[in-house]
Amino acid sequence: xxxxxxxxxxxxxxxxxxxKSKPCPRxxxxxxxxxxxFDGAQITLLPIMDAAHLVHGPIACAGNSWESRGTLSxxxxxxxxxxxxxxxxxxxxxxxxxxxxxxxxxxxxxxxxPAIFVYSTCVTALIGExxxxxxxxxxxxxxxxxxxxNSPGFVGSKNLGNRLAGDALLQYVIGTGEPExxxxxxxxxxxxxxIAGEMWDIEKLMNSAGIAVxxxxxxxxxxxxxxxxxxxxxxxxxxxxxxxxxAKEMESRYGIxxxxxxxxxxxxxxxxxxxxxxxxxxxxxERRVDRLTxxxxxxxxxxxxxxxxxxxxxKAVLYTGGVKSWSVISALKELGVQVVGVGTxxxxxxxxxxxxxxxxxxxxxxxxxxxxxxxKTVRERKADIMIAGGRNMYVAMKEQIPFIDINQExxxxxxxxxxxxxxxxxxxxxLANPIWKLAASPAPWDKEVPYxx
Amino acid sequence: xxxxxLDIPDYNTLFSEHRFVEQRLNKQQFxxxxxxxxxxxxxxxxxSAEYMEKNFNRxxxxxxxxxxxxxxxxxxxxxxxxxxxxxxHGSQGCNSYFRSHLSRHFKEPTPAVSxxxxxxxxxxxxxxxxxxxxxxxxxxxxxxxVALCTTCMAEVIGDDLSSFIGNARQKGVISExxxxxxxxxxxxxxxxxxxxxxxxxxxxxxLYERSGLKAAPGSGEETGEKLNVMLGFEPYxxxxxxxxxxLDAFDTKYTLLGDHSGNYDSPATGEYEYYYGGTKLADVPLxxxxxxxxxxxxxxxxKTQDFISETWKQQVSALSTPLxxxxxxxxxxxxSELTGLPIPASLLEExxxxxxxxxxxxxxxxxxxxxxxxxxxxLIGLIGFCMEVGMEPVHIVCSNGDVDxxxxxxxxxxxxxxxxxxxxxxxxxYVGNDLWHMRSLLLxxxxxxxxxxxxxxxxxxxxxVPLIRVGFPIFDRHHMHRYPILGYQGALNLLxxxxxxxxxxxxxxxxxxxxxxxx
Ligand code: SF4
Numbered sequence: 001x002x003x004x005x006x007x008x009x010x011x012x013x014x015x016x017x018x019x020k021s022k023p024c025p026r027x028x029x030x031x032x033x034x035x036x037x038f039d040g041a042q043i044t045l046l047p048i049m050d051a052a053h054l055v056h057g058p059i060a061c062a063g064n065s066w067e068s069r070g071t072l073s074x075x076x077x078x079x080x081x082x083x084x085x086x087x088x089x090x091x092x093x094x095x096x097x098x099x100x101x102x103x104x105x106x107x108x109x110x111x112x113x114p115a116i117f118v119y120s121t122c123v124t125a126l127i128g129e130x131x132x133x134x135x136x137x138x139x140x141x142x143x144x145x146x147x148x149x150n151s152p153g154f155v156g157s158k159n160l161g162n163r164l165a166g167d168a169l170l171q172y173v174i175g176t177g178e179p180e181x182x183x184x185x186x187x188x189x190x191x192x193x194x195i196a197g198e199m200w201d202i203e204k205l206m207n208s209a210g211i212a213v214x215x216x217x218x219x220x221x222x223x224x225x226x227x228x229x230x231x232x233x234x235x236x237x238x239x240x241x242x243x244x245x246x247a248k249e250m251e252s253r254y255g256i257x258x259x260x261x262x263x264x265x266x267x268x269x270x271x272x273x274x275x276x277x278x279x280x281x282x283x284x285x286e287r288r289v290d291r292l293t294x295x296x297x298x299x300x301x302x303x304x305x306x307x308x309x310x311x312x313x314x315k316a317v318l319y320t321g322g323v324k325s326w327s328v329i330s331a332l333k334e335l336g337v338q339v340v341g342v343g344t345x346x347x348x349x350x351x352x353x354x355x356x357x358x359x360x361x362x363x364x365x366x367x368x369x370x371x372x373x374x375x376k377t378v379r380e381r382k383a384d385i386m387i388a389g390g391r392n393m394y395v396a397m398k399e400q401i402p403f404i405d406i407n408q409e410x411x412x413x414x415x416x417x418x419x420x421x422x423x424x425x426x427x428x429x430x431l432a433n434p435i436w437k438l439a440a441s442p443a444p445w446d447k448e449v450p451y452x453x
Numbered sequence: 454x455x456x457x458x459l460d461i462p463d464y465n466t467l468f469s470e471h472r473f474v475e476q477r478l479n480k481q482q483f484x485x486x487x488x489x490x491x492x493x494x495x496x497x498x499x500x501s502a503e504y505m506e507k508n509f510n511r512x513x514x515x516x517x518x519x520x521x522x523x524x525x526x527x528x529x530x531x532x533x534x535x536x537x538x539x540x541x542h543g544s545q546g547c548n549s550y551f552r553s554h555l556s557r558h559f560k561e562p563t564p565a566v567s568x569x570x571x572x573x574x575x576x577x578x579x580x581x582x583x584x585x586x587x588x589x590x591x592x593x594x595x596x597x598x599v600a601l602c603t604t605c606m607a608e609v610i611g612d613d614l615s616s617f618i619g620n621a622r623q624k625g626v627i628s629e630x631x632x633x634x635x636x637x638x639x640x641x642x643x644x645x646x647x648x649x650x651x652x653x654x655x656x657x658x659x660l661y662e663r664s665g666l667k668a669a670p671g672s673g674e675e676t677g678e679k680l681n682v683m684l685g686f687e688p689y690x691x692x693x694x695x696x697x698x699x700l701d702a703f704d705t706k707y708t709l710l711g712d713h714s715g716n717y718d719s720p721a722t723g724e725y726e727y728y729y730g731g732t733k734l735a736d737v738p739l740x741x742x743x744x745x746x747x748x749x750x751x752x753x754x755x756k757t758q759d760f761i762s763e764t765w766k767q768q769v770s771a772l773s774t775p776l777x778x779x780x781x782x783x784x785x786x787x788x789s790e791l792t793g794l795p796i797p798a799s800l801l802e803e804x805x806x807x808x809x810x811x812x813x814x815x816x817x818x819x820x821x822x823x824x825x826x827x828x829x830x831x832l833i834g835l836i837g838f839c840m841e842v843g844m845e846p847v848h849i850v851c852s853n854g855d856v857d858x859x860x861x862x863x864x865x866x867x868x869x870x871x872x873x874x875x876x877x878x879x880x881x882x883y884v885g886n887d888l889w890h891m892r893s894l895l896l897x898x899x900x901x902x903x904x905x906x907x908x909x910x911x912x913x914x915x916x917x918v919p920l921i922r923v924g925f926p927i928f929d930r931h932h933m934h935r936y937p938i939l940g941y942q943g944a945l946n947l948l949x950x951x952x953x954x955x956x957x958x959x960x961x962x963x964x965x966x967x968x969x970x971x972x
Contacts, residue, residue, distance in 0.1 A: 029568040029582045030589030036546020054514065058605050060522035060640035062515075064550035074468070074477040080911075081889075086515040087641050092609065102513030110507075122544050122606040123641065126575055154544035154571050154606055200473060371562065371725060372593075391553055394562045398725040439721060 036153030038121055039065070040161020044243070045117050045149065045168070047193045047218040048226065050076035052113040054083040056100050056131060057121030061153070062086075070195045070410055074220050078113055092127055097134050104138040104146055114223040115145040117168075125152035145223075147172045162191075162242030169217070169226060170249055177227025179214065185233045186212030187276050188256075190247055192238040192263075194219025198415035202238075202263055205296075205416050209289045211276055217243070230254045234279040236261055236272065239327050241351065263415035265331035266297050296417045304335070307424035312336035314431065317378045319343035319366060319388040320406050326354040328387065328406060331414070333358065335424050341366055341377035343388075371395040385431060400439040402430045500896040508893045509886075516889035519826055519852040519908055521926075522640035523648025524602050525551045526686050528565050530652035531600030531634075533711030535731040537656075538596035539565040542583055542612065543604025547640075558688060558926040559717040559934060564727045566590045570606055579612045584621045591627065594727050598734055601635035602652055608639035632734065634659040644853035645925075646753040646828055649686040653711050654757040657737055658764070664738035668765040672742045679743040680707040680791055681767075683757065685750030686828065688925035688934055690718040691946075695937035696749070702797040703788055708732065708740050710757075718935065741765045745791040749774060749784070749939070752829040752856045752863055771858065775939050776834030776947065777841045778808060784940070800941070807941040807948075811842055814952040817972070819843040821955065822879070824895055826850045826888070826905030827924040829863040834939075835904060835923065836867060838947060840876040844902075847879050848894040854884035888912050902954065919954050923947070 035043075038061055046053055055062035066082025073079065085103050087096045100118070107116055120131050131148045139146035151164035187206070192199050199219035206213060214232035215225045235247045235258035247258035257279050261272035270293040277285040315338050318328060329339050341364040344352055352365070364377050371392065378386055378401055386396045389407030396403040404426055406414070414423045468474075487495070498504050524541050528551050531539035541548040548567035555563045568586035570579045587599065601614060614635045621627050636655030638648040661668075673679060682700065684692060693714035700707045715730015740746075746761050748754045751771035762769045770791055775784035781804070785796050821844045825835050832851055839846050854863040864884045871877030883890060888908060895903065895916035903913045904921045907928045913920040927933050937943040956972055 028589055029570075029586030030540075030566050030591075031569070031593065034545070035549045036544055039546050039549070058522060058639075058641035059515070059518055059520060059644070060524070060547055060550070060605060063518045063521045064525065064547075064554050066517065074473070082515075082517045084515045084518060085513065086518065089639070089642050092605075092641050099513045106511055106514050122546075122604070123609055126606060126609045152544075153546035154575055156571060157545075197468065200468075200476060203476060204472060371564075371727075375725060391549070391556060391562070394556055394560055395725050397560075398562070398719065398721050398723075400721055400723045440723065 035158040035161075036122075037151045037155045037157065037161030037164060038119060038153040040158035040163075040242070041119060041149050041151035041165040041168075042161075043158070043193065044162045044165035044191075044218060046079050047071045047073075047216075048115075048117070048221045048223055049073040049079045050114055051223045052078055052081070052083060052107045052111055052116045053119065054085070054100075054103055054107060054116055055119045055121060056085050056096065056103075056124045056129065057087060057119075058092075058123055059084060059086045061119075061121045071193045071219065072195075072197050074200070076222070078111055081111075083107060087123060092123065095127065095129065096124060097129055100129070100131070100134050101138060104134070105142070108138075108142045108144060113144070115147060115173075117147050117149055119149045120152045122153045125150070125154070145172060145176070159242040163245055166243045166246035169229075170246060173223075173226050173229075174250070175227070175230045175254075177224060179225075179228040179231050183214070184212045185231070185280075186214040187234045187236055187280070188215045188217055188229050188232040188250075189213060189219070190217045190235055190237045190258075191243040192216065192219045196410050196413040198263070198413040198419060201413055201416040201418055205269070205273065205292070206276070209273060209277065209292045210285055211273070211280070211289075217246070230256070232256055233281075234258070234276055236276060238262065238272075239264070262327035262330070263419065264327040265334050266300055266417055266420055267334065268327060268330050269293075269416050269420075270297065300417045300421060303421050304424055307421075307428050308336050310428050310432070311424060313338065314385065314427075315340045315381060315383045316385045316387055317341035317366075317374065317381065317383045318406075319374050319386070319392060326351055326358055329355060329358045331420055331423060332387075334420065335427065337385075337427065339363055340381035340383050341374075343374070375399055375401075385427065400436060402433070402436060404430055499893070502897055505893040505897045508890060515887050517887055517892075517908065517911065519850070519888050519891075519906070520644040521551075521554065522547075522605075522645060523638035523643055523651065524548075524604055524640065525554060526645035526648030526650070527600070527602040527636065527638045527652035528552075528555065528563065529645075529686060529713055530649045530656065530711055531565075531602075532563070532713040532716045533653070533709075533731055534598060534600070534656060534737075535733050536597035536728045537731065537734075538590060538594050538599050538727075540586065540590060540599050540601045541565060541567045541604055542579060542586075542601055542614065543567065543570055543606040545569040547604045554926060555717075557928045559690070560931065561717050561719065562725070564594060564716075566594070575606070575610060578610060579607055580617045580620065583612070583614075583617045584624065584626050587618075587621050587633070588626045591631070596728070598632040598634060598656075600652060600656060601633055602638040602648065602655075603636075604638075605640040608637065608641075632660065632663065646686045646750075646853060646856075650754050650756045653683070653685075653754065654760050657710065657740075657757065658760055660734060660737040661741055661764070666738045666741060668741035668767075670742060670765060670767045671744050673744070679740070680705055680788070681710050681740045681743045681746040681761070682707050683710045683746065683748045683750070683754055685711075685748070685753040685830065686925070687713070687750075688927070689936070689938055690714040691935050691937035692939045692943065695940040695942055698942075699784070699800065699940055700788070702799050703792065703794050704797070705788070705792045705794055708736050708743065710737070710740060710746075741767075743767060745770065747784075747787055747791060748772065750828075750830040751858045752833075755856065755858060773830040773833035776831075777838030777944050778804065778811070778941070779841060780834050780837050781940050781944065803941045807945045810945055810948060814948055815842055817952050817955050817959075820845060821902055822847045822900040824848040824850075824891065824900045824903045824905075824918070826891060826903075826909050829854050829856055831924050833863075833867060833870065836870055836877070836880075838944065839904075840871075840874040842948070843876060844951075845876045845879050846871065847881075847898065847900050848891065849880060849882045850886050850888070850891045850894070851882070851884050852887055854882075892916065902951070904951075919958055921951055921954050923950075 062084035085099050135146040135148040149168045151161045215229035237247045237260045239262045250256045259275045262268040273289045277289040343366045385402040387404045387406050528539040545567045552563040568582040570582050574582050618633050634656040636651040719729040745768040748771040758769050770787040775781050867882045871880045892912035903918045906924045936946045
């Protein structure tokens, strides 16, 4: 494997403009940090549902993570299997390449997947396994693509892993196939992972406006459709900074224009659909999009009315990764919810700029994690609800703070117009549950004791 | 109120809506789907003895593993001590997996930090990361002890924890008297139970040696006569409550060595703290003077048991998880033997009540064929419990069963236990296998019930067997860990969980001819 050139990644990584400082902020030792690059790479590629995903390393990386993400499939489920080489101490000493080769052979023989993704991990990268060579040899011999994903955990953050996975797609997948002849020219959705089925809501909207999806990269994707991604007319980078590099490279290689957008909130959704039609350069399509978005927006306003009444003026603290921090703010604003604190630990400077465009001056930026820091903001700003990922959920429960899970394990789809309505309902539900009243009031015999919160 | 009611369809309804079904069909053009016949054939093949043989000949790849790695266990051990911050020396990702893993099981936060090693550390060693990490984490989380373990990355590059900690002290990053216990936990050796053991032994030996105390077993100095009790890698907070209840009934003094139940069962008071409960650090050296030590997971706690009997020169009674009547009887006998106290009447009465419950339910359990997955000590307990009520263990898979206790391997003990009862005659014990193997077993040789962690649900669904969730991890059911499964009360809980699943199945599959009101 090529040595990982940190400088190179740092300099061109996540931003659309050349970033000034480090774009993918590095974790500080001694803090409870987020996932590793390996995790990030998996998040990007696991939604390719019909492929096999094999983790080359000790049991840690796969044993602690298989089948625990919320990305849904409408068909094949091979991607949900936890495949691992489970290296032991003697493999570490004598090398695990033989085991890797046998594993690939077994998977190809038994499961006949259209492709196998092989992930390096800290250990296999450190002991210098020649994964690329093993994959190449096996791929040639078996006649299916066997794709090395060189993204061991120690190279950095989850974001970097997303990016490295994008590189693997560019290098080994995109451009290796041709679309079915009847597929109309369309849009690639990059960085949409179909968490809780969000992709399906988006696709439905696109279909009603007559916009075709060329490749899903990678929510509910099939391997084959990604091979022809280079035939798309437009790339949309959906809420994933880290895959911007992929879009840029496709622009220079294949001349496909790209834009960044989000489907959180009605405004963003409308903007994204319009942008697609505009870049497709199709007048008819633009008119259809206008009709659709007008209709959907006005329907949404009707549907939201009862929820907005309850949500108006409520305060939220938002603690989530990267791009979602600004895109979710838009959605919340439309519901009348005021964001009084927002996590920026994984955001690039561009993200922070966009956050600033969307919130008022008195919003607190939470640069780094640690439950105390988030909780302090919730308390000081008298927030009504916390919107964050699963690892912070139980802390919120301890503090009796209403909570909504927004990260990759969430069970509700919040994208598009319907998603916004769902978000509204979910927020109302979480805020209105009688348990908060019960939790916040002292036991009856303690009533006279003052109790705040 | 009714206006705010949620009417959000879940996937099951949502995705069976017309538009989703249509989308799914549209998508098949990319899938190059097999014909229905091919699918049926493949499914039939996967149920065949021929495929099972192939599957069991598979050596290289693990499919759907049923074990986690050492550092995960080590974090659990560290959280068993008062105000102790688990610190994982290695790259950051592992730690975030461990935290989510434990949190998803207990539905509680897991405070644990990492030294976030990067490629610089891979080249130059992780010392500066470790030292910075100690400084930052102590400032941020204000622990009274740090419990340090490694990941495979630190192991592969050969970082030396003890000298790094020494350097951190020299640099003044941590003071001389700030305790930092440590152990090595490479993920490529053993599993989560090995890691639990390493960290527990690491903490006990570290705090003991620092105290300068000399073990005087049985002297009860400063503590009165005391028993040490270790539960091991214990996914049930309820088991701590139950063991306390039993020890209190004996009216003996005791120290739990490693008690993470506080951290994983803390109240929602409106204010989160990083640390709850745990064994007091000062109690650890004093534990060297106890009468003896009772270990409830003998395979898990190998190293710790050896340390206690060799260094503290105490009698160690080591059992597997005490499940069922016979398992609990053994527990009470061991306590009685170690303390010289009689078995309390209240427990005898409880025993009688639970035996009564077992007799009530036995007709529904008799002859039920079960498949079991879990850690070695849990499995020994479960096998015993199943046979006690006339259920027949058939397939037993233990991914991390390659362990021994006093030179008896887990597999041998399990087989001997099975051989002791006619209800065990059908059973085969598989060690080192994974859940894809279990799937083959379930499909080729069907059973009535599967008992194991949430990870078994996929194989159980394929084989259309109800899954009774016992062990670790349980991600998809709430609050199971709050109910004890050990002791007589635990036997009752296990019994009701199992028998009511059987009754649910009876009703669900009932044709109507005997849809009885009374069962
Ligand atoms: S940090 Fe390394 S060892 Fe840990 S999960 Fe990530 S790739 Fe695996």
